[in-house]
Amino acid sequence: MIKIIVAGFKGKMGSTATKMVLDTPGFELVGVLDPHADESNLNELSEYTEDIPVFHRKEDVLAETSVDVWIDFTIPEVAYENTRFALENSIRPVVGTTGLDEEDVKELQRLADQKRIGGLIAPNFAIGAILMMQFAAQAAKYFPDVEIIELHHDNKLDAPSGTAIKTAEMIVEERGAHQQGHPDEKESLAGARGADYQGMKIHSVRLPGLVAHQQVQFGSTGEGLTIRHDSYDRSSFMTGVALACTKVMENEQLVYGLENLL
Ligand SMILES: NC(=O)C1=CN([C@@H]2O[C@H](COP(=O)(O)OP(=O)(O)OC[C@H]3O[C@@H](n4cnc5c(N)ncnc54)[C@H](O)[C@@H]3O)[C@@H](O)[C@H]2O)C=CC1
Ligand SMILES: O=C(O)C1=N[C@H](C(=O)O)C[C@H](O)C1
Numbered sequence: 150m151i152k153i154i155v156a157g158f159k160g161k162m163g164s165t166a167t168k169m170v171l172d173t174p175g176f177e178l179v180g181v182l183d184p185h186a187d188e189s190n191l192n193e194l195s196e197y198t199e200d201i202p203v204f205h206r207k208e209d210v211l212a213e214t215s216v217d218v219w220i221d222f223t224i225p226e227v228a229y230e231n232t233r234f235a236l237e238n239s240i241r242p243v244v245g246t247t248g249l250d251e252e253d254v255k256e257l258q259r260l261a262d263q264k265r266i267g268g269l270i271a272p273n274f275a276i277g278a279i280l281m282m283q284f285a286a287q288a289a290k291y292f293p294d295v296e297i298i299e300l301h302h303d304n305k306l307d308a309p310s311g312t313a314i315k316t317a318e319m320i321v322e323e324r325g326a327h328q329q330g331h332p333d334e335k336e337s338l339a340g341a342r343g344a345d346y347q348g349m350k351i352h353s354v355r356l357p358g359l360v361a362h363q364q365v366q367f368g369s370t371g372e373g374l375t376i377r378h379d380s381y382d383r384s385s386f387m388t389g390v391a392l393a394c395t396k397v398m399e400n401e402q403l404v405y406g407l408e409n410l411l
Contacts (some may be wrong), residue, residue, distance in 0.1 A: 247311030267400025272311030273390030
């Protein structure tokens with residue numbers, strides 16, 4: 150059995166992941182963590198019957214039980230510290246929380262190398278989103294002019310999304326930096342052209358009713374190409390999270406992007 154803890158279990162993703170772990174043969178939920186939980190046991194919540202401890206501080210996780218995998222769907226401010234804590238205590242991190250920058254990821258990878266422990270940081274666990282990013286990187290070889298429009302629910306804390314940043318990184322690997330639009334263009338309203346990543350514009354839409362969506366829009370002479378992915382429901386991420394929990398048990402590196410485990 151793979152012993153798993155879910156950090157951020159009261160949240161939208163954490164609660165979906167908690168149910169996935171409980172429903173997956175071969176996985177054992179040994180605890181859930183959330184400083185904003187009022188409960189001390191999962192079975193105090195009407196949707197659960199299982200006797201599972203609820204932790205409010207990450208340090209308490211260690212005193213009470215042994216853990217193989219740390220699933221993290223928390224908030225950008227704590228993702229780095231949580232992942233570091235997991236690695237330092239030989240728990241394999243499966244991190245979906247966004248907001249980690251390149252240097253954070255590199256530092257965590259160095260620590261994982263020292264500890265020879267596997268893990269994953271994935272800005273997006275949906276298989277369709279991985280394909281969207283790979284197709285976009287492929288298209289950028291022939292269509293260097295591209296803008297990313299990511300659309301999310303209005304409770305999202307970070308902008309642009311982790312997926313948009315990863316997409317932009319993958320595109321830049323193929324086409325390099327590339328100035329887009331008119332060199333003399335001016336914004337009469339600040340932010341009108343979106344964020345800039347190596348010449349590529351990224352636009353973040355936040356609206357009620359949305360879940361997680363992204364459109365990568367290419368333009369060229371007389372033609373356009375749009376690659377779009379939609380997560381209509383958070384269950385879209387769970388196949389990837391379950392796969393990661395199994396795969397990290399066999400790895401000795403912390404990888405960035407689910408595609409590295411497929
Ligand atoms: N990689 C992926 O496929 C996906 C990633 N995400 C990311 O996952 C994160 C969570 O998203 P949501 O569930 O929508 O947010 P949410 O706001 O619904 O949940 C966050 C939860 O984290 C808890 N939390 C805060 N500090 C904590 C700490 N120190 N330890 C443990 N828990 C703590 C909060 O109390 C809350 O329950 C975001 O960064 C989001 O971008 C979201 C969807 C898919
Ligand atoms: O906050 C979300 O909801 C999501 N966050 C991730 C991101 O920032 O890319 C993944 C997905 O887009 C949903």
